[in-house]
Structures are given as C-alpha cells and as structure tokens.
Amino acid sequence: MSTLKGRRITLHDMTLRDGMHPKRHLMTLAQMKSIAQGLDAAGMPLIEVTHGDGLGGASVNYGFPAHSDEEYLSTVIPLMKTSKVSALLLPGIGTVDHLRMAHGLGVHTIRVATHCTEADVAEQHITLARKLEMDTVGFLMMAHMNSPAGLVKQALLMEGYGANCIYVTDSAGHMLPDDVQARIAAVRAALKPQTELGFHGHHNLAMGVANSIAAIEAGANRIDAAAAGLGAGAGNTPMEVLVAVCDRMGIATGVDVWKIQDVAEDLVVPIMDFPIRVDRDALTLGYAGVYGSFLLFAKRAEKKYGIPARDLLVELGRRGMVGGQEDMIEDTALTMARARGLTPARAA
Amino acid sequence: MHKVKCALIGPGNIGTDLLAKLQRSPVLEPVWMVGIDPNSDGLKKAREMGLETSADGVDGLVPHIKADGVQIVFDATSAYVHAENSRKVNAEGAMMIDLTPAAIGPYCVPPVNLRELVGLPSPGRSQDGRAPSGGGAARSAKPGGVLRAMNVNMVTCGGQATIPMVYAVSRVQPVRYAEIVATVASKSAGPGTRKNIDEFTRTTAGAVAQVGGARQGKAIIVINPAEPPLIMRDTVHCLVDGAAKAAEIEASVHAMLAEVQTYVPGYRLVNGPVIDGDRVSIYLEVEGLGDYLPRYAGNLDIMTAAAARTAELFAEEILAGRLELEPVAAEATA
Numbered sequence: 127m128s129t130l131k132g133r134r135i136t137l138h139d140m141t142l143r144d145g146m147h148p149k150r151h152l153m154t155l156a157q158m159k160s161i162a163q164g165l166d167a168a169g170m171p172l173i174e175v176t177h178g179d180g181l182g183g184a185s186v187n188y189g190f191p192a193h194s195d196e197e198y199l200s201t202v203i204p205l206m207k208t209s210k211v212s213a214l215l216l217p218g219i220g221t222v223d224h225l226r227m228a229h230g231l232g233v234h235t236i237r238v239a240t241h242c243t244e245a246d247v248a249e250q251h252i253t254l255a256r257k258l259e260m261d262t263v264g265f266l267m268m269a270h271m272n273s274p275a276g277l278v279k280q281a282l283l284m285e286g287y288g289a290n291c292i293y294v295t296d297s298a299g300h301m302l303p304d305d306v307q308a309r310i311a312a313v314r315a316a317l318k319p320q321t322e323l324g325f326h327g328h329h330n331l332a333m334g335v336a337n338s339i340a341a342i343e344a345g346a347n348r349i350d351a352a353a354a355g356l357g358a359g360a361g362n363t364p365m366e367v368l369v370a371v372c373d374r375m376g377i378a379t380g381v382d383v384w385k386i387q388d389v390a391e392d393l394v395v396p397i398m399d400f401p402i403r404v405d406r407d408a409l410t411l412g413y414a415g416v417y418g419s420f421l422l423f424a425k426r427a428e429k430k431y432g433i434p435a436r437d438l439l440v441e442l443g444r445r446g447m448v449g450g451q452e453d454m455i456e457d458t459a460l461t462m463a464r465a466r467g468l469t470p471a472r473a474a
Numbered sequence: 475m476h477k478v479k480c481a482l483i484g485p486g487n488i489g490t491d492l493l494a495k496l497q498r499s500p501v502l503e504p505v506w507m508v509g510i511d512p513n514s515d516g517l518k519k520a521r522e523m524g525l526e527t528s529a530d531g532v533d534g535l536v537p538h539i540k541a542d543g544v545q546i547v548f549d550a551t552s553a554y555v556h557a558e559n560s561r562k563v564n565a566e567g568a569m570m571i572d573l574t575p576a577a578i579g580p581y582c583v584p585p586v587n588l589r590e591l592v593g594l595p596s597p598g599r600s601q602d603g604r605a606p607s608g609g610g611a612a613r614s615a616k617p618g619g620v621l622r623a624m625n626v627n628m629v630t631c632g633g634q635a636t637i638p639m640v641y642a643v644s645r646v647q648p649v650r651y652a653e654i655v656a657t658v659a660s661k662s663a664g665p666g667t668r669k670n671i672d673e674f675t676r677t678t679a680g681a682v683a684q685v686g687g688a689r690q691g692k693a694i695i696v697i698n699p700a701e702p703p704l705i706m707r708d709t710v711h712c713l714v715d716g717a718a719k720a721a722e723i724e725a726s727v728h729a730m731l732a733e734v735q736t737y738v739p740g741y742r743l744v745n746g747p748v749i750d751g752d753r754v755s756i757y758l759e760v761e762g763l764g765d766y767l768p769r770y771a772g773n774l775d776i777m778t779a780a781a782a783r784t785a786e787l788f789a790e791e792i793l794a795g796r797l798e799l800e801p802v803a804a805e806a807t808a
Contacts, residue, residue, distance in 0.1 A: 185692055186653050186711035186753065218695040221672040243699040244660060246668045271699075446700030453655045453709035457757040460745040 131376035136348045138172040139165050145356035146178035147419045151191035155201045161393050162202045166209040168385035174212045175202050182220035187452050203232045210234035217247045222254050229258050239265035241448045242272040245280040249287045256288030264289035267449050270300045274312035281313045291322035299328030300415040303340035314345035324348035327363040330412025334363030354390035358418030360408035366390040407435045414443035427459035432468045478789035479543050481506035484550035485516025487664045492778035494765035501789040508535045532559045539566035546785050552666040553673040564624050567801035571781050572627040575677035579625030583637045583685050584783045585733045592787050629681040630674050631773035632656030634780045635708040639756050640686030642730035643712045646722045651713040652688035657696040659703035662771035706772035710756040720749045737779045
C-alpha cells in the first residue's frame with residue numbers, strides 16, 4: 127500500500143446525479159446550488175449534474191425530475207469557481223441532441239454509459255463528444271457481468287471511438303476488491319497509456335472505499351464517490367471517507383478533508399429522505415448483483431403488490447435484468463403476485 | 475396466381491427474416507436481394523432460394539427494377555443510406571418500404587393507419603380526420619386526387635410493438651404523454667440498430683405521438699445480453715387526461731391485441747393494463763416465429779411481419795388494377 131504514496135487521482139462527485147436516485151430526482155435548485163458550491167469550495171475537481179438516469183432520463187419509467195436537465199445544469203455551472211461539471215448520457219435514453227444541449231450550457235465532461243457488453247451503442251455519442259473537444263468518458267456499467275478479458279474488448283471499442291477515459295462501473299455494488307483489481311489491471315494493460323481509467327463504486331457490500339483503493343492500486347486515476355454516499359442502493363462510495371483514507375495513504379486528491387466532511391454532514395445528510403445505509407434490500411442488490419437504482423422501485427412494488435422487495439430483486443437478478451429495465455419491476459411483481467395467489471391491490 | 479415482384483436491399487438480420495416471410499406470401503414474390511458483402515449469410519440464403527443477388531448494393535439492383543418488373547422494394551440497410559436508396563428506387567417507378575428508422579416517408583403501423591396509407595377507408599381513423607403522418611414523402615399523385623405514398627416507413631421494431639397499444643388507449647380517451655420501453659436481446663440487435671440507436675429513439679418517439687395519438691411521445695431502448703437471450707419485451711406507459719377509463723381501456727387493449735396477433739402470433743400481453751390514477755401501463759412480450767433468428771428475436775418478426783403486411787395490402791391494390799406506380803422524378807424528392 128505504501129506504493130500509493132504520492133499518487134495523484136481525480137475525484138468525481140456523484141451527489142447531484144447518482145444522488146438523484148434516493149431523492150427520486152426531486153432535488154431542488156436551491157439544494158443543488160448549495161451542495162455544488164460546497165463541493166467547489168472543498169476543491170472537488172469534477173461534479174456530475176443530471177437526472178439520475180442521465181440526460182433525457184425524465185420519464186414515467188425512471189421518474190420525472192423536479193427540474194429539467196437544462197435547468198439544473200444552467201443553475202450550477204455559472205456558480206463554479208474551479209470545479210468542472212459533467213453529465214451522464216445513456217444511449218437508448220438520451221441522444222446526441224441532449225449532448226449538444228449539455229455542451230452548449232458549458233458541460234466539460236460527458237460520460238457515455240452502456241451496459242458492460244454493449245459498448246458499440248455509444249459510437250455516435252462518443253464520436254460527437256470528441257468532435258466537440260469535450261472530456262469524453264466511456265462508462266461500462268454493471269462491470270461484474272463481464273470478464274476482465276470481455277471488458278478489455280468493450281473498453282477498446284470506446285477508446286477507438288475517441289473516449290479519453292474509460293470507467294469500470296460497479297453499478298450493483300457487487301464486486302470485491304479482487305474483482306476490481308482484475309478488471310482494472312486488464313483494462314489498464316490494454317488501453318493506450320494516455321487514456322485515463324476510472325472506477326465507480328457502490329457501497330451495497332460496504333466495499334466502496336476498499337474497492338476504490340484497489341482500483342487505484344491497479345492503475346485507475348479517476349474515482350467516483352458521493353458526499354455522505356448519496357446515491358442508488360446503499361449509496362456511492364462515501365466521498366468524505368474516501369478523501370480521508372486517501373489523505374492517510376498519501377494519495378493526492380486536492381480535496382480538503384474537513385470541508386468535504388462538512389458538505390456531507392451539513393448539506394447532504396439533512397436532505398436525505400431516508401438514511402442511506404446497507405439495509406436488507408440494498409445488501410441484496412450487492413449480494414445478488416442487481417442494478418442499484420432498482421431499489422426504490424422494488425420497495426414501492428412491495429407496498430403495492432405484497433411481494434417482498436428482496437424476493438423481487440433476487441428474481442430480477444436471476445432474470446438477468448440490466449440497467450434501464452425499471453419497467454420490469456412492476457411487471458415482475460405482478461407476475462409473482464399472480465403466481466403466489468395474491469390479488470394485486472388495484473388503485474382506482 | 476399472379477404476384478407482385480419484390481426486391482430487398484440489405485441482407486442482414488431484418489432483410490433475411492423478411493425474405494422468409496415474403497416467400498410465404500400469396501401476393502408477393504421476392505426476386506432480388508442485394509447487399510454489399512458477397513459472403514454475407516443473407517445473400518447466400520437468398521441465392522439458395524433462387525433469388526437473383528448482387529453485392530453492389532442498390533446500384534446492383536437499379537438496372538433490373540424495370541427489366542424484371544420489380545414494383546416493391548424493401549430497404550433493410552441503415553438510416554444513413556436510406557434516402558439515396560429510396561430516390562434511386564422511386565425513380566425507377568417502384569415503391570419503397572423503409573425498415574430503417576430514416577422515416578422520410580409517412581410512418582406505417584398496420585393496425586392503425588395502413589388502410590389510410592393505401593388509400594382505403596379507415597374506420598379506426600376517419601373520425602379525427604388526421605392525415606397520415608410523416609415527413610416529406612415522395613408520393614404518386616393520381617389525377618383522381620388520391621395521394622399514395624411511394625415511400626412508407628415502418629418506424630422501428632419498438633414502434634411496431636407499442637404504437638398499436640398507445641392507439642388502443644388514445645382511441646378511448648386523450649393521451650397527453652406516451653412512453654415506450656423496448657428491450658431486445660443483444661444477439662438480435664445487429665450493427666445497423668446499434669449505429670442508429672438515436673434514430674431509433676427519435677423515430678419511435680415521433681411515431682408514438684403522431685400515429686399513436688399522444689400529444690407527446692418518448693421512447694427508450696434497452697439492449698440485454700442475458701443468456702439464454704430474453705424474448706423481446708415492450709412496455710407502454712400512457713398518461714391520460716383525467717382518470718383512466720379502466721373498463722373501456724381494457725376492452726380496447728384486448729381488441730388491439732387480437733388484431734396484432736393476426737400477423738404476429740407471438741404478440742402477448744404479459745401484465746396490465748395497470749391503471750393507476752391517470753397512468754395506464756401495458757406490459758407486452760413479442761416472441762418471433764424463428765424464421766431467421768431464434769424465437770426470442772420478436773423484434774425482427776414484428777418489424778418484418780408489419781412490412782410484409784404493408785406490402786401485401788399495396789400489392790392487392792396493384793393486382794386489382796386500382797394502383798399504378800409511376801416513376802418519381804429525382805427533383806421531387808428531398
């Protein structure tokens with residue numbers, strides 16, 4: 127571990143994007159402003175701002191946000207003194223039109239996200255982002271569902287389209303440090319030396335910080351985390367903890383240990399609708415390898431149809447559901463309720 | 475019996491599946507298939523079935539359209555090359571059925587607006603008087619005043635699977651917003667679909683609104699790599715004005731289900747309609763016939779079955795002498 131002393135990494139804050147999931151995408155502009163300014167003052171280099179499911183995520187399927195992506199981005203970006211702002215884009219949900227809009231509003235980094243085996247749907251978006259000279263990231267979600275060698279192939283596709291940074295994304299919070307190390311090391315060895323490599327962790331097995339450190343050891347230099355862990359499932363890697371751990375290990379982040387604690391404690395914890403913790407259902411996400419943002423949908427389906435969220439999540443995992451298939455939660459709950467002889471409660 | 479001769483451009487998943495369906499048609503006879511790779515599996519299959527083939531793309535077909543009496547051409551290539559293909563085919567006097575999401579012609583979703591596009595009375599649509607939707611189409615203007623499209627667009631697989639259901643709701647009560655989520659097996663999404671993913675979402679959303687009858691449309695596509703591959707799933711969410719009329723919507727949805735099943739037998743209602751205040755959610759799956767790709771690839775079948783049905787209705791008009799296709803001058807198209 128001492129080998130990490132003096133390493134420099136770029137932290138990327140998720141509070142205002144992944145954190146939209148536990149807020150049901152209803153964060154107010156005032157909340158966004160105060161948290162973004164706190165992060166900026168703490169020295170956070172990069173802050174992601176969009177609907178939890180990325181640009182264009184506003185929908186029945188994922189939830190309608192309190193404000194449009196345009197409103198959130200155009201509120202936050204002008205306030206930033208040193209932080210840059212990023213936006214997430216999932217091809218199939220958002221399009222290059224959203225990408226152009228984000229670029230026009232001053233978004234610095236675009237992260238084009240696909241399932242870890244489907245990188246080729248990102249070609250249009252990565253190509254355009256590069257043409258616009260944006261910091262262009264390929265974001266391979268649910269990375270536990272592909273082998274290290276398989277991820278290498280997908281990473282090379284994204285690099286080939288023009289991505290200057292590739293992410294291994296543990297959307298389900300399922301990976302253990304060895305899984306992270308194997309994937310990051312394999313991808314690092316295959317990418318061009320100048321291509322950056324990132325890791326995005328979730329805390330469903332309480333491995334967010336350990337996995338992030340494993341990723342740094344294996345060659346990642348961009349790490350995602352969220353203040354107070356505000357994110358899908360049991361949350362993202364808690365940023366303030368990661369910053370403190372990096373500080374102790376001599377890894378340079380440029381983020382102030384005390385100021386980021388204050389953002390988490392004073393600005394983020396008070397806006398939580400419920401405690402972000404490893405509860406039974408979030409733990410099930412991590413254990414069974416299920417997409418993190420299914421959590422609240424499963425809890426709602428439990429209330430409506432009487433199928434325990436845990437059973438639903440396990441069934442969704444068994445069926446191989448991937449990110450974006452939130453529609454299958456109510457569908458699966460109805461099918462399971464019928465099979466169990468429960469009459470689904472019918473709202474008027 | 476006399477049949478209308480057809481050609482296919484694009485021997486990929488969709489083109490090859492469509493070929494199998496055309497072979498069974500009582501009124502269509504596929505005679506040509508063209509592609510750009512002489513070793514493609516689709517061209518090989520076409521040769522085995524006795525079709526003429528060329529690996530010179532649309533230009534390999536054009537000289538034979540008039541000579542071989544081809545009247546209907548299907549384009550199963552990509553949105554990027556469709557406009558050029560269509561211009562060349564229309565100039566030879568053949569009509570184009572577009573299976574790419576290019577959508578330069580009017581959208582066609584058979585149970586909703588096919589009869590209207592063919593120029594036949596359409597009981598389902600006549601009340602609202604809405605014109606067939608779509609962009610600046612090349613049309614054959616008959617002196618009698620009937621406008622028939624020389625290019626019709628089949629929207630997308632997700633559109634074919636969901637728009638009938640959006641319409642099934644909107645014919646009961648106004649739909650202010652309709653959203654569809656189409657999930658296809660990774661193995662059934664070919665390179666064209668992947669490169670055209672934005673065209674898919676845009677075209678589907680446009681047709682959800684225009685043909686489905688929603689004031690606003692949104693489309694989401696998800697590609698799932700699970701093994702064994704999952705059967706195509708489609709979810710329709712409608713937000714209606716006022717409280718949803720549960721009984722009427724339920725009846726309308728089941729009637730539409732039966733209508734789509736006449737040409738796609740594996741079209742099934744898995745759950746719903748779920749009525750939750752002003753939200754109506756319909757959970758569908760589409761199992762294919764397994765003509766080219768295995769049965770999970772219902773996305774291919776619903777697209778190709780809709781295209782074949784569309785061609786058949788045009789062909790019946792041609793065979794009855796009620797429709798005469800004429801060459802479209804190049805300058806008449808965009």
